[in-house]
Amino acid sequence: MKLVASDIDGTILAHNGSISGRTVEAFRACTAAGVEVVFVTGRPPRWLAPLREQIGHLGTVICSNGALVYDLAEEKILSTKCLSIPDLLAARDAIKTAVPSATFAAETLDGLHLEPGFAGEQSPEALKRIPARPLEESLRGERGVIKFLAKAADSTADEFLTAVRPVVGRWVEATHSAPDIALLEMSLRGVNKAATLSEFAASRGIEASQVVAFGDMPNDVQMLSWAGQGYAMASGHPEAKRATDLLAPGIDDDGVAQVLERLLASRVA
Structure with a gap:
């Protein structure tokens, strides 16, 4: 595991707008272990406050289902793929x-x-x-x-x-x-979360087999299929769950945190 790619809404961000403390700590533990974290969302850049305020993430965010890559620290657009x-x-x-x-x-x-x-x-x-x-x-x-x-x-x-x-x-x-x-x-046409995430990973010398991804909705399907370990949330849409053989516990059970804790523990061992 060299890269963790996570959706936001319904995957780590609950309907009440909160990200659990356990999930925040799991992402921070990944970063401390040298595992890069990137968030891959349908949200535009102006809706990224939960990442900055709750997780303290100041890295790259793939926004608008892959159409825009954003540097949260610099508040700068890195690339776009626009529809005419x-x-x-x-x-x-x-x-x-x-x-x-x-x-x-x-x-x-x-x-x-x-x-x-x-x-x-x-x-x-x-x-x-x-x-x-x-x-x-x-x-x-x-x-x-x-x-x-x-x-x-x-x-x-x-x-x-x-x-x-x-x-x-x-x-x-x-x-x-x-x-x-x-x-x-x-x-x-051709732009989705997986397409842009694969480019991002390749720019860092990371292969699909080294990527762990999390998602819960149809806009996550390609990403879950592409990643070496793509985890659909148990609380997610049936189409997301059909895209992969791996299932994380639901968001109310801190499913992303549970998986990351286990993967980090096995990595250390």
């Missing part, structure tokens, strides 16, 4: 044909752009305060999009993904990570 606006608009039109109720948003390097209808009554107030405009207008002048979002009413995330994947594959890679809402996350 023409491809985004083509994918949006295809989704709208397949699922007429769909609404859309786009995450760029500068912030979040919403189309009318994306922010509903149950949305956070911060989201409601963002002016809603057609993406053709709000994205004018942007260099590219880090993540394209689509939301559907009266559907589950799995149902929505099943309807959308066949019609957008020529432009984007589609997945989801929200357990309770039909919200899809789309990146440039």
Whole structure:
């Protein structure tokens, strides 16, 4: 084990926004033992406060499902893989044909752009305060999009993904990570957590067989399959658990910490 790669939400970060003390200590023990730690998340850079404030992590974070690599210490973007606006608009039109109720948003390097209808009554107030405009207008002048979002009413995330994947594959890679809402996350075709993590590992001379990864949702599937030891959370989505033969205890049982403690102990032995 030379590299530990962990998802955040639902894997180490509970729904109440906390990371357990045991999990924090497990990551710190990895670092002390010379094992590099990288977090691989669907979150954009502006949502990384739990890593800095609760773990004290100031290293690399692979954000937006692999579309952006961020240095948390320098608060600097290291690399991006952007979706072009023409491809985004083509994918949006295809989704709208397949699922007429769909609404859309786009995450760029500068912030979040919403189309009318994306922010509903149950949305956070911060989201409601963002002016809603057609993406053709709000994205004018942007260099590219880090993540394209689509939301559907009266559907589950799995149902929505099943309807959308066949019609957008020529432009984007589609997945989801929200357990309770039909919200899809789309990146440039070929961009996912595993693709960027493999590049990061190779830059440090680390092979897939030396990587231990943790995740809980469909956006973690490729990463769990690629890593030498990919652990799906027992509390995770069935698709994540089907991606690997290794299962970590659930987040409420400090599953990541349990596995890391065991691996560190066997490494010392």
